Amino acid sequence: MMSADSHNRISRRRFLIRSGWLAVGATVVASCSSFRSLLPALPTFDDPELEDSLTWVQVLPTGGIRFFCPRMEMGQGASLGLSQVVAEELNVDQSEIECVLPNTQQTPPFKMTVSSESIADFFDPVSYGAARLREALRTVAAKKAGIRPGQIRDGRGGFVLPDGSALRYGALVPSEPLVISDPAVSEAEKNPPRYALQRQGAYKAIGHKWKHTELEKIVTGQTVFSQDVALPAMLHGQVIRPPSFGAILLDADGRVAQAMSGVVAVVVDKKSNFVGVVADNPFVLPGAIEAISAKWHVADDIDQNSLDEILDVEDLRARDDFEHKLASSGDIDIGRQRARHRVSARYDTPFLAHAAMEPRAAVASVGGNRVEIWCGSQDPFFVQRRVAEIVGRAEDEVVVYSHRMGGAFGGRIRCQASEEAAILSAAVDRPVRVSWDREAEFQNNYFQPVYSHFIDAGVTPTGAISHWDHDFVSSPILTGSVPKSISWAVDMFTADEGTARGGMPPYRVADRRVRYSDVRTEVPVGAWRGLGAAPNSFAIESVMDELAASAGIDPLEFRLQNLSPTQERLAGVLRRVAKLSGWGRVMPQGAGRGLACAVYKGETAVAIVVEIEVDRATGEVRATKVWCAQDCGLVVNPNQVEAQIAGNIVWGCGMALKEQITIAAGSVEERNFDGYEILRHHETPEINVALVAPPDTPPVGAGEAAIAPVAAAIANAVFDATGHRARRLPICGARVIP
Amino acid sequence: MDININGRIVTVPEKFRDVTLLEFIRSSVGLKGTKYGCGAGLCGACTVHIDGAAVRSCQTVAADAVGRRVTTIEGLSKVAPEAGLHPVQTAWIEEAVPQCGYCQPGQIMTAVALLAHDPNPSDDTIRNEMSGNLCRCGTYPRIHRAIVRAARERGNHDVRR
Ligand code: FES
Ligand code: FES
Numbered sequence: 001m002m003s004a005d006s007h008n009r010i011s012r013r014r015f016l017i018r019s020g021w022l023a024v025g026a027t028v029v030a031s032c033s034s035f036r037s038l039l040p041a042l043p044t045f046d047d048p049e050l051e052d053s054l055t056w057v058q059v060l061p062t063g064g065i066r067f068f069c070p071r072m073e074m075g076q077g078a079s080l081g082l083s084q085v086v087a088e089e090l091n092v093d094q095s096e097i098e099c100v101l102p103n104t105q106q107t108p109p110f111k112m113t114v115s116s117e118s119i120a121d122f123f124d125p126v127s128y129g130a131a132r133l134r135e136a137l138r139t140v141a142a143k144k145a146g147i148r149p150g151q152i153r154d155g156r157g158g159f160v161l162p163d164g165s166a167l168r169y170g171a172l173v174p175s176e177p178l179v180i181s182d183p184a185v186s187e188a189e190k191n192p193p194r195y196a197l198q199r200q201g202a203y204k205a206i207g208h209k210w211k212h213t214e215l216e217k218i219v220t221g222q223t224v225f226s227q228d229v230a231l232p233a234m235l236h237g238q239v240i241r242p243p244s245f246g247a248i249l250l251d252a253d254g255r256v257a258q259a260m261s262g263v264v265a266v267v268v269d270k271k272s273n274f275v276g277v278v279a280d281n282p283f284v285l286p287g288a289i290e291a292i293s294a295k296w297h298v299a300d301d302i303d304q305n306s307l308d309e310i311l312d313v314e315d316l317r318a319r320d321d322f323e324h325k326l327a328s329s330g331d332i333d334i335g336r337q338r339a340r341h342r343v344s345a346r347y348d349t350p351f352l353a354h355a356a357m358e359p360r361a362a363v364a365s366v367g368g369n370r371v372e373i374w375c376g377s378q379d380p381f382f383v384q385r386r387v388a389e390i391v392g393r394a395e396d397e398v399v400v401y402s403h404r405m406g407g408a409f410g411g412r413i414r415c416q417a418s419e420e421a422a423i424l425s426a427a428v429d430r431p432v433r434v435s436w437d438r439e440a441e442f443q444n445n446y447f448q449p450v451y452s453h454f455i456d457a458g459v460t461p462t463g464a465i466s467h468w469d470h471d472f473v474s475s476p477i478l479t480g481s482v483p484k485s486i487s488w489a490v491d492m493f494t495a496d497e498g499t500a501r502g503g504m505p506p507y508r509v510a511d512r513r514v515r516y517s518d519v520r521t522e523v524p525v526g527a528w529r530g531l532g533a534a535p536n537s538f539a540i541e542s543v544m545d546e547l548a549a550s551a552g553i554d555p556l557e558f559r560l561q562n563l564s565p566t567q568e569r570l571a572g573v574l575r576r577v578a579k580l581s582g583w584g585r586v587m588p589q590g591a592g593r594g595l596a597c598a599v600y601k602g603e604t605a606v607a608i609v610v611e612i613e614v615d616r617a618t619g620e621v622r623a624t625k626v627w628c629a630q631d632c633g634l635v636v637n638p639n640q641v642e643a644q645i646a647g648n649i650v651w652g653c654g655m656a657l658k659e660q661i662t663i664a665a666g667s668v669e670e671r672n673f674d675g676y677e678i679l680r681h682h683e684t685p686e687i688n689v690a691l692v693a694p695p696d697t698p699p700v701g702a703g704e705a706a707i708a709p710v711a712a713a714i715a716n717a718v719f720d721a722t723g724h725r726a727r728r729l730p731i732c733g734a735r736v737i738p
Numbered sequence: 739m740d741i742n743i744n745g746r747i748v749t750v751p752e753k754f755r756d757v758t759l760l761e762f763i764r765s766s767v768g769l770k771g772t773k774y775g776c777g778a779g780l781c782g783a784c785t786v787h788i789d790g791a792a793v794r795s796c797q798t799v800a801a802d803a804v805g806r807r808v809t810t811i812e813g814l815s816k817v818a819p820e821a822g823l824h825p826v827q828t829a830w831i832e833e834a835v836p837q838c839g840y841c842q843p844g845q846i847m848t849a850v851a852l853l854a855h856d857p858n859p860s861d862d863t864i865r866n867e868m869s870g871n872l873c874r875c876g877t878y879p880r881i882h883r884a885i886v887r888a889a890r891e892r893g894n895h896d897v898r899r
Contacts, residue, residue, distance in 0.1 A: 075838030075875050211834050218839035219827040219846060221771015221811035228770035282765050283757050357775050357783060357874045358840040406773075406840025407874045438776045639834055643880070647837060650876025673780040673872060682865035684878040 043112045043413050044381045053129025055107050063170025068102040070110040071118040072378055074408035076703045077640035078118030080212045082126045084636055087205035088196045089130035092157050094210055104384045104400045112379030116701030123699050127196035135192040140172045209639040226376040226403045227361040237424040237432040238285040239276040241444050244298040244666030245522040249273045252294040263288050267427045278428050300666040302522050313452040313473050322515035324495035326503050335467025335511025339458025341550035347539035349729045351661035352448035358406020361435035364421035371398040376405035377415040387422045410527030439671045448528030449475035453539035459551040465562050468512035474499050476518040480526035502533035505540050506599050508564040530704040541596035541712030555595050569631045570605040576629035576692050581609040590614050592721025596709035603700035605631040610713040614721050619733035623653045623685040633697035645689050645706045652710020654679035658730050741803045744813025750800045759803050760784045760795035771811035771843050782871030785844040786810050792851035811843035826850045829888035837875035845871045849885050858889055
């Protein structure tokens with residue numbers, strides 16, 4: 001039996017100190033990148049380079065533009081926004097661009113689609129690639145016309161010659177492929193003018209409310225999600241997954257199942273902890289699975305209590321045992337003495353699930369010299385590497401065809417269904433489809449880890465923050481998926497930046513210390529919308545509200561007074577949301593308002609005001625209205641950004657009021673949407689959004705910024721309405737009623 | 739043992755009588771627009787119409803649809819007053835409702851049935867009638883607007899006639 005608390009007997013920090021690794025108090029927050037070369041198949045981390053973009057945009061002989069979008073699509077609309085960037089550079093309309101989700105052979109590997117980077121980090125390279133193509137074509141046109149490139153003006157979908165005649169791109173496509181990375185290209189071509197950067201205020205595509213070309217297919221049911229992929233000769237597979245975290249397969253008897261009509265094979269591989277069945281139709285699978293008796297060695301001593309003991313901030317505080325320091329300046333003990341009002345409080349958030357509406361699915365065809373995978377993943381190149389490793393093939397023998405995902409939210413960096421389908425397909429030598437059911441999604445994916453925070457802070461007689469002493473504990477997120485065999489080494493030397501995301505308050509405090517520990521448990525954890533941003537902001541912004549209340553200062557004023565001077569843009573959205581919501585309005589009985597703000601990844605400033613109602617009888621809290629002001633710099637498509645913000649607010653409400661994964665007997669208790677409730681239509685607040693940005697600011701992340709402050713704003717509104725401080729999520733109605 | 743699916747007569751083989759209508763439609767008939775979300779009647783992704791009423795196809799067995807008229811998202815344009823998209827589908831595009839899009843066929847089928855029995859629903863009616871359809875992307879505000887738009891546009895249409 002694995003003992004849950006064996007993890008805790010000696011912390012990494014204590015080990016490091018004892019073994020002489022650590023001279024000073026804590027490890028510094030170091031990037032995980034230095035360890036990547038030592039690890040087996042890992043997600044694709046590398047940021048895009050300008051030159052990568054040269055393979056992303058093509059001109060077709062028809063004159064149309066084909067854009068191999070280096071971002072996966074899960075509803076965030078990155079492929080639309082980046083198409084607008086391409087259109088801006090190439091002076092074409094939406095109808096002239098065919099945007100393709102590339103398979104793994106069509107482009108060089110690109111970074112996994114995570115972290116709201118698709119516009120923020122790909123705007124520039126996509127603009128570069130398209131601009132380079134345009135200038136290469138201009139050179140072709142010049143040669144053709146026997147004039148200098150500088151004499152050729154831009155036209156719609158091509159160029160205009162000095163005599164006024166139009167030359168469309170299609171007429172310039174050479175019979176031989178035009179290699180624009182040719183070293184012979186001129187310096188001018190290497191540094192093309194960038195309309196996406198230069199046309200501010202006069203954009204023709206950027207900033208416009210283009211609609212996604214996929215909409216019509218979606219509303220008519222024609223979009224092919226990975227759940228919908230069907231190959232002609234495809235078989236159907238299902239897998240029996242471990243009944244508890246870390247369970248080990250001892251034995252499986254598939255003889256009865258094997259004899260059932262329709263069953264093609266029962267695959268038992270103890271070494272890989274794998275039992276699966278393949279059939280020629282999906283209808284026999286449940287019966288066949290039932291007929292297989294699999295015996296497991298289970299680790300059933302892991303439960304919520306044992307996990308909460310490991311992830312207990314107060315326990316770590318009592319032992320003064322935190323591994324990483326995010327900030328340390330001044331002297332918190334001296335600062336503490338300046339406090340007229342003090343707040344010391346603990347804040348907790350639970351394990352959370354992605355609960356994307358599409359359960360994952362994949363079709364794999366493991367053939368003689370080629371392995372093909374059809375699936376939806378945030379990182380198709382990771383899928384390619386994992387599958388190659390699992391079926392023992394070279395990476396370049398594996399092709400992954402990507403499909404639009406029915407929601408991802410960090411939960412589809414791995415596509416386990418593709419790995420399972422590959423194992424089964426290799427065994428039966430035919431294409432096999434595996435799709436997870438809802439229970440498998442809740443039981444077998446990875447989760448947002450538990451967070452446990454303790455903050456001690458205070459307010460000076462003049463309304464300044466006297467000191468900020470913040471400790472928290474959670475689990476490593478970015479390296480959450482590394483295999484057990486090496487996780488110990490990874491943990492020893494890295495501080496997880498994902499766990500720490502949003503852990504620094506945006507306020508001016510001279511005497512402060514922020515420490516954390518990222519402790520691995522048996523529960524698989526990984527990226528969940530915003531990573532640490534939402535749980536960390538919940539603690540920080542709740543305490544800000546407590547401080548303001550204890551000092552009798554309006555929460556908006558208190559924040560504005562204490563923002564650090566570099567946070568002008570955060571001040572901007574705070575003022576804007578205050579105006580939008582009519583901040584300061586007196587609320588009727590049983591209703592309340594709360595405010596919170598955050599800076600996502602140090603870039604996107606967002607402020608939220610929430611209005612709630614409390615059911616006097618049950619204590620049930622409902623968010624009725626939300627106002628949000630966000631500054632994410634240049635907005636490529638306002639329609640999409642507003643949709644993302646609304647989505648984040650709906651998520652944030654669910655996180656604050658409903659969502660929770662609990663662990664018992666070594667596995668997840670929640671199996672479906674009755675146990676794990678997400679926000680429903682009738683619980684959704686009215687949402688008002690304002691987008692603000694100083695002129696000439698580049699785009700920054702918008703896909704998961706607004707979730708950060710939502711839970712705190714709701715908790716602060718609960719305090720406003722009832723005087724009750726909700727310090728544990730989800731907010732429990734019974735506790736709200738005094 | 740026949741079901742009329744989107745105007746086409748489909749025979750349910752004896753051995754598939756007890757599979758869910760959802761599985762039957764997706765795997766046997768091959769219409770993939772109707773989605774699986776939970777298999778337990780909790781999410782609405784699998785919503786189809788049986789004789790015009792919104793039904794969770796994951797909670798219905800194929801045999802129960804025998805002799806009845808089943809409409810899926812693919813067949814919606816056929817019951818539209820004019821050729822082309824159903825007005826609710828048009829409203830969905832106008833309001834740019836979908837994010838990932840996975841839940842949307844179910845949302846649309848529920849909305850069409852709602853508007854069929856209440857052409858001018860109140861906000862509260864929309865909220866309550868749509869509460870069984872989950873959307874993890876959080877498109878509820880736009881779903882709401884699209885339903886209001888479809889109702890309004892149908893009103894205008896009727897006035898013009
Ligand atoms: S799949 Fe039928 S209600 Fe969810
Ligand atoms: S649009 Fe993604 S679940 Fe509704």
